Amino acid sequence: MLWSLILIYLIGPNIARVGKVTQSSTAYNGPASRAIDGNRASKYSESSCTHTQNQIKPWWRLDLLKTYKVETVTITNRNYCCHERINGAEIRIGNSLNDNGNTNPKCAVISSMSAGASTTFQCRGMEGRYVNIVIPGRREFLTLCEVEVTGVNVLVSCNASNVTELNGTTSQSSNYTDDGGVVYSSERAIEDGNNCSHTSEQRNPWWRIDLLGVYRIYWISIFNTGHHNGDITDAKIYIGNSREKNGTTNRIRTNITNFTRNGWNDFCFDTNVSGRYITVFLPKTSFLILCRMKIFGTKKESPFKLIRENKTWVEALEHCRDQDMHLASIVDKETQTWAELEARNSSTLFVWLGLRYTCVLEFWFWVEDLPVKFSRWAPDKKIDDCNMSGAMRRKGKHLWFSKSDVKKYNFICAE
Numbered sequence: 001m002l003w004s005l006i007l008i009y010l011i012g013p014n015i016a017r018v019g020k021v022t023q024s025s026t027a028y029n030g031p032a033s034r035a036i037d038g039n040r041a042s043k044y045s046e047s048s049c050t051h052t053q054n055q056i057k058p059w060w061r062l063d064l065l066k067t068y069k070v071e072t073v074t075i076t077n078r079n080y081c082c083h084e085r086i087n088g089a090e091i092r093i094g095n096s097l098n099d100n101g102n103t104n105p106k107c108a109v110i111s112s113m114s115a116g117a118s119t120t121f122q123c124r125g126m127e128g129r130y131v132n133i134v135i136p137g138r139r140e141f142l143t144l145c146e147v148e149v150t151g152v153n154v155l156v157s158c159n160a161s162n163v164t165e166l167n168g169t170t171s172q173s174s175n176y177t178d179d180g181g182v183v184y185s186s187e188r189a190i191e192d193g194n195n196c197s198h199t200s201e202q203r204n205p206w207w208r209i210d211l212l213g214v215y216r217i218y219w220i221s222i223f224n225t226g227h228h229n230g231d232i233t234d235a236k237i238y239i240g241n242s243r244e245k246n247g248t249t250n251r252i253r254t255n256i257t258n259f260t261r262n263g264w265n266d267f268c269f270d271t272n273v274s275g276r277y278i279t280v281f282l283p284k285t286s287f288l289i290l291c292r293m294k295i296f297g298t299k300k301e302s303p304f305k306l307i308r309e310n311k312t313w314v315e316a317l318e319h320c321r322d323q324d325m326h327l328a329s330i331v332d333k334e335t336q337t338w339a340e341l342e343a344r345n346s347s348t349l350f351v352w353l354g355l356r357y358t359c360v361l362e363f364w365f366w367v368e369d370l371p372v373k374f375s376r377w378a379p380d381k382k383i384d385d386c387n388m389s390g391a392m393r394r395k396g397k398h399l400w401f402s403k404s405d406v407k408k409y410n411f412i413c414a415e
């Protein structure tokens with residue numbers, strides 16, 4: 001298979017607040033950070049606007065830390081005094097720090113803005129890590145009451161080819177409900193938009209997706225807003241085929257150590273990471289919030305096929321053979337999972353597997369001649385007796401039961 005590096009662009013809300021800011025000089029106690037304090041208050045005395053000295057070509061710069069395709073820049077202008085000082089300011093976006101970034105390509109020139117107004121400038125995907133606002137050509141003060149930026153993070157994906165975004169059935173340990181009665185349910189994490197999933201505050205909260213198939217997982221990307229509970233540092237991502245203990249018996253594939261809010265967090269996986277369930281588990285007493293989670297992978301084709309006909313075990317065996325298949329053998333968690341996915345849709349309470357007891361030699365064997373090492377027998381349901389065969393339960397944990405082989409059940413054939 002050919003592996004290729006692909007670029008994918010993902011959109012998020014205001015990305016300015018995660019950045020680092022600086023400006024040409026500071027006066028009147030107006031540090032650069034006030035432009036990204038999340039507050040559009042525009043009266044200077046409200047302590048939410050920046051202020052440089054009166055100087056030639058004053059500037060303010062936002063470092064987004066990563067390269068973005070910037071869609072919009074929204075600027076809130078000062079109110080009650082001096083709103084015309086912004087006239088002629090330029091918005092510049094790029095990756096260069098030449099002349100402090102003031103020579104990067106120009107997104108817009110602000111000819112004028114009303115007092116206290118918030119105006120959005122379209123930058124149409126201009127690429128860059130730095131967003132500058134500079135007043136060229138004259139001696140001036142530069143004051144900004146808020147700068148908001150939207151854009152798409154230029155992600156270098158994990159090593160993967162032909163991956164698709166995966167979907168499935170989600171669940172979580174508890175549902176947070178706000179004062180307005182809105183339930184922050186688990187599926188909000190994989191829906192487009194800015195709604196978040198949110199558990200209650202509890203011990204060991206978790207979120208899980210059932211992909212309803214076995215998938216190779218190459219890449220998971222998580223975006224959380226700046227909400228203080230949105231930091232999921234210390235969470236663990238489990239991927240595998242078991243739902244036992246809420247998925248925590250699967251292997252830990254990521255220990256999240258450096259989570260960034262207001263930005264995409266990418267987790268790449270080895271090509272051999274696969275499973276039906278992905279669990280995000282936070283081992284402490286907390287809320288667990290996930291605003292946008294994207295999962296990329298490819299399906300591992302199942303070798304199994306449910307035959308929805310009612311047959312005795314021997315008839316089932318022959319039916320599969322007639323189709324150049326054989327009755328299913330289950331040798332590991334992955335094959336158990338594929339069988340579980342088929343069994344769910346059977347019309348009988350059990351489905352036959354290729355599992356048989358020989359009362360001559362007194363042991364269980366798979367008809368494909370594979371050793372019975374892996375097992376999922378229901379407690380006390382392994383009955384070593386003549387004319388007994390193994391069947392999987394349609395529901396619950398899909399455990400195995402010994403059944404008299406003249407019973408008629410649906411069955412699973414394997415390629």
Ligand SMILES: *[C@@H]1O[C@H](CO)[C@@H](O)[C@H](O)[C@H]1NC(C)=O
Pocket residue numbers: 157158159268
């Ligand atoms: C992709 O895989 C190749 C070889 O397997 C490796 O050299 C390269 O560093 C990987 N790139 C990324 C982004 O993981």
Ligand SMILES: *[C@@H]1O[C@H](CO)[C@@H](O)[C@H](O)[C@H]1NC(C)=O
Pocket residue numbers: 162
């Ligand atoms: C990508 O995957 C889809 C569906 O899994 C398949 O139909 C398509 O042929 C694949 N394309 C390539 C280039 O492998």
Ligand SMILES: *[C@@H]1O[C@H](CO)[C@@H](O)[C@H](O)[C@H]1NC(C)=O
Pocket residue numbers: 167168190191192
């Ligand atoms: C996932 O599947 C559900 C139900 O099938 C669908 O409503 C939803 O739009 C899908 N989400 C994505 C991201 O494809």
Ligand SMILES: *[C@@H]1O[C@H](CO)[C@@H](O)[C@H](O)[C@H]1NC(C)=O
Pocket residue numbers: 172173174175183185186
């Ligand atoms: C959370 O809410 C959804 C529906 O909104 C429900 O299906 C689910 O059972 C709830 N989960 C818990 C843990 O209460």
Ligand SMILES: *[C@@H]1O[C@H](CO)[C@@H](O)[C@H](O)[C@H]1NC(C)=O
Pocket residue numbers: 182191192193194195
């Ligand atoms: C976000 O949640 C609100 C309130 O539950 C709902 O009205 C809105 O449709 C949701 N938006 C999306 C994109 O799911």
Ligand SMILES: *[C@@H]1O[C@H](CO)[C@@H](O)[C@H](O)[C@H]1NC(C)=O
Pocket residue numbers: 173174204205206244245246
């Ligand atoms: C699974 O999660 C639920 C909800 O948080 C919890 O009550 C239960 O104890 C967990 N089960 C295990 C085995 O940890």
Ligand SMILES: *[C@@H]1O[C@H](CO)[C@@H](O)[C@H](O)[C@H]1NC(C)=O
Pocket residue numbers: 252253254255
């Ligand atoms: C995650 O941390 C656990 C210990 O808490 C460790 O056993 C495991 O190997 C780590 N996994 C990864 C993928 O880093």
Ligand SMILES: *[C@@H]1O[C@H](CO)[C@@H](O)[C@H](O)[C@H]1NC(C)=O
Pocket residue numbers: 065258260
């Ligand atoms: C954490 O993330 C920041 C910003 O992306 C990065 O500069 C830093 O190196 C990361 N630290 C670790 C330990 O990965």
Ligand SMILES: *[C@@H]1O[C@H](CO)[C@@H](O)[C@H](O)[C@H]1NC(C)=O
Pocket residue numbers: 270271272273
């Ligand atoms: C998965 O692949 C990595 C290297 O790509 C290897 O180190 C690791 O042992 C493999 N794990 C399994 C379970 O095969």
Ligand SMILES: *[C@@H]1O[C@H](CO)[C@@H](O)[C@H](O)[C@H]1NC(C)=O
Pocket residue numbers: 308345
């Ligand atoms: C279950 O079987 C019915 C009847 O053959 C079929 O219409 C349906 O698509 C199947 N559902 C699944 C999930 O395979």
Ligand SMILES: *[C@@H]1O[C@H](CO)[C@@H](O)[C@H](O)[C@H]1NC(C)=O
Pocket residue numbers: 308309310347348349
């Ligand atoms: C097979 O048996 C089940 C349960 O007894 C019954 O509901 C179903 O209709 C039967 N199917 C056929 C094809 O006879």
Ligand SMILES: *[C@@H]1O[C@H](CO)[C@@H](O)[C@H](O)[C@H]1NC(C)=O
Pocket residue numbers: 386387
């Ligand atoms: C097993 O089946 C054979 C024929 O199918 C029958 O003769 C025999 O009595 C059965 N043995 C038991 C213990 O049911």
